[in-house]
Amino acid sequence: MEKAMLVTDDVSTSLAFSSQQPPNWVQDAVFYQIFPDRFRRSEGSLARKEHAFQPWGSPPSRTGFQGGDLDGIREKLDYLQELGVTALYLNPVFASAANHRYHTYDYYTVDPLLGGNDALRRLLDDVHTRGMRIVLDAVFNHVGRGFWAFHHVCESMEQSPYRDWFRIRGYPLRPYTTPEAGNCNYEAWWGLPELPKLNVDNPVVQGYLLDVARHWIDFGIDGWRLDVPEEIGTPGFWERFRSVVKGASNDAYIVGELWGTGRGWLDGDRCDGITNYELGRLALGFFARDSLPAEGISISGYAVPGLEAAAFAGRVEKMLKTHAWEYALASLNYLDSHDMPRIHHLAGGDAGAVRLMLAFQMTMPGAPIIYYGTEVGITGAGDPACRKAFPWHQPETWDHDLLSHVRWLVQLRREHEVLRRGYCIHLRARDAVFAFKRTWHGKIALVVFNAGRSDTRVQLTNVGGTVEHFTLTDARDSSALRCIDGRFEPVHVPGRDVRIFTGREDRPPSA
Template sequence: MRIFNSRDNECKSPFGSVREGENIHFKITIPRYLGCSSAILALKDDLSGDTVSYSMFWCGMPDENNEQWELDLSNISTGLYWYHFSLDTKQGRKYIMRGWGGEGYFSHTNNDPRYQLLCYDKDFQTPSWLPGGIMYQIFPDRFYFSGEKKEGIYPDKKLHDEWYKIPDWRPDENGIVTNSDFFQGDLKGITEKLDYLQELGVNCIYLNPIFEAYSNHRYDTGDYEKIDPVLGTEEDFKELCSEAKKRGMYIINDGVFSHTGSDSKYFNRQGRYPQNGAYNSKNSPYYTWYKFMDWPNIYHSWWGFDTLPEVEELSYSFDRYINGENGIIRKWMKCGNSGWRLDVADELPDPFIQHIREAIKAENPDALLLGEVWEDASIKESYSSRRRFLYGKQLDSVMNYPFRDAILGFLDCGDGRDMVEMITCILENYPRPVIRCLMNLLGTHDTERVITLLAGERQNGRGREWQANTSLTPSQREYGLKRMRLASGIQFTLPGVPCIYYGDEAGVEGYKDPFNRAPFPWGKEDKGLTEWYKQLAKLRSYCSCLKDGDFKEFGSYERTMGYIRYDDTDELLCVFNAANFPIDFIVPKEFEDGEALLGTILNGRDLEIPANSCAFVKISADKKHISEEPENNEVIPEPAD
């Protein structure tokens, strides 16, 4: 008999995080021989450190050997909590603490791991248009060049006239990689490729920074009010947003608000701008934005890069400039964007993020605020305090690096059971509104290209020259393409929204920056891989449960990972074989007459899955028995011929 499991609806309902004021039902099962005289739920407030004890009620005996105690709780406030159970027994004080998979166990100490409970704001709502969709991240300089020559470009920027080459990576005469080479990808080019993105099923385009800056990555903002001339004009941006919406797509911008460029109108260290910046004069209107230790040459900068002076986000002047009624956030939303991604969200103060949210939602309540957080955002700590990202007053959702870690870990010899546990922990810790909008990524501008990670030689600290001259061999590439299908199959079927980093669907290779930011290989794509992504998009639109359905592990074992997505309409069994040999997988009984999708072969209950491949089987609501425990999850490895 199960003592307690936080993921079992008989033990705790609802699953995972709860909305403020929502009733939570707890039930524990205790052997009669312990002679339990009282049971208490001990709930610790993470912020205050205070613990409140709630007495549980004896509620009967499921059999002659066990008894059950239960409690309904509905009066907790928004916040993060930790809980365990305390029992007075004939054998003394015992505790029920958290074990692997949410399973409870008896302990003589309450210092063991406790259960987590996040309570979010009762009015928390996230955008209605994103769940069930597909995101696409574009590094604007490298996606597509419309061919239109631009005016007003800094003369010291290098403009490539050849599209199919690797970005500049060698240091200049001062030993600095300036990132000042441009392939001239532009906003009009993105607009021209909207039909291509629509074929991929994309409904949200995330643009890396597009505002005027010296570098090609544009994280060194020069002017928040102006589109970088290399990319085009404000009118080009408005046209992109307008044309995207005609196709049911939404544009979100990258908001870089923890720092600006030193070469900006706000700091102006290089003297490029006519007005005085903070570096030029203490009387500059921007002086209070920065953190000088010894003006003008010694100042706080982002991770020590003196070209990226840090901003004092809570400076009234800066806060109003970004978040005011006529501020930057609302200016670009008025031009047509549908939200923002916050760069290094964990380096921004809580009040500043709240002000960003207020500005966004005032302009459009259904707009998106997405944060860059690499860890579990529900328990993230920075600046010596627990962050409150997901309570309903700050972010709508986050970039979901933990899912990426689970997917790549599974493909890199990880045990499927451990990887599903990583995924389920996030689903248990995050609010449901957040999960609906999770940005599930495999690669970004900050990571190596996925196909290179999956099949290439490891970098192991080797420098840029080695990275520039190393690519996949034909056999590595063939293997990498198989692994890409497997990885993306997981990515597209997990809760949340898959995000394609431009060119991943075309098989683009590359190690670290700048090699992961090569131009899109138009005309040289791996068409087979691109077609696979299109089929995954159709799978997402075909299966209702992939929009906002629940998740249940099924059949994970060593090099196999399996789970079921389900809602009131349909149910999808997803199985992934990361072994280098085929397997036979026995599906649940209700799936034996299911619909095999994307090349899956189903013979009765026998699912044949080739090496490094995946399978999907769908059933409709009238065949669903998801509440029942799976009858058999045996995995039978079968050696390759």
């Protein structure tokens, strides 16, 4: 299979207005997702011993707190920078009675267990001093049952001025019933009584949420990740949200949690990017095909079949053609997250598959996002097992070879603009080989994957090339690869490995 995969610089793939453009910094970023309760408990918190937290590294549970906080993240910024991370996405940080903090009860207060507003101020200042960014989680579809307005309705019932903030079917409210009982008498997310849905059709509720969005942008955060935005169907709300956020900072990033294609969300009036879980599903289906059952698996309702190279390439092409090119570059490329099993678990412990998946993530268009601990080999099934504490206390359990591999990949991406901004063209999708190149203003990166277990030699034609003769350099060992008369010299790729070459298409081959 030798054909152009994605885009050229045709104007039909570009956005017409600068106001629609995603922030320029996103396509150059390497994101790192942190589940705050499980990343790092700060030295100050350990010294104060003021809360009865579970011991760090306890088996994760849906209700237990292990005491990770924002100062703990500050203490590990050196580690994150050494990894090559330039932007942090934090799971919710606002006051909540849940360890994941999706049960918000005060949007204007950072949870005291995380250090409060002062701790976020310190973290933002340190992050920005280092030239890094922070994106927070906007959970606006639902609140916790401790949310002040909901509590008011619980106490005052139909006399509460806040009764129209929710969709209530009867009084008194039953906030501590169970989904199994089936008698929750207000709309709740997935029928969970602890998560009352906000009535975003109410203009007062809209004004409240938009003020929250503006408040924290003014405070200094660099963007919002929108939690389940499709579940807020109020016409015009997300367009107004974008207007408010961009009015406060045009450089702020808005990314929507969308598990599918995200059609309709990247048209310049709502989001700058989506959570591109499709990339991870495709990578799993191809690179970990041998570890999947014959019928494939399902992740959050999305099928993940085993994929042959040609089918994999076709679905990658379809994924990248879904949106305007600028949005492809500004979407977050996920392999795993807090809402799904970790890739080490999904790949059945196949370390080679994980290494290839990470290489694919780091070389494809879009901003890669590393889920905390993936780089050292943390594994686990779905929630809560995918939310283990980072093993700072057990460095002997780390996969140090994998950590070095991730550092190398991130450094390569940061050093070569073509891997962050370049257009993408398929060169080969056959047997266990998937090869593509990325080009950008004369720069080129050639990426050749061998998902098989045997070594192979790959002969590639420089599809779409404008120069017949040039030389590339192997990113790992600095050896030369020549392109002569539009054909590359054979590339030897060991089993379960990737070769990456970089250079320019306008330089003649060495003698």
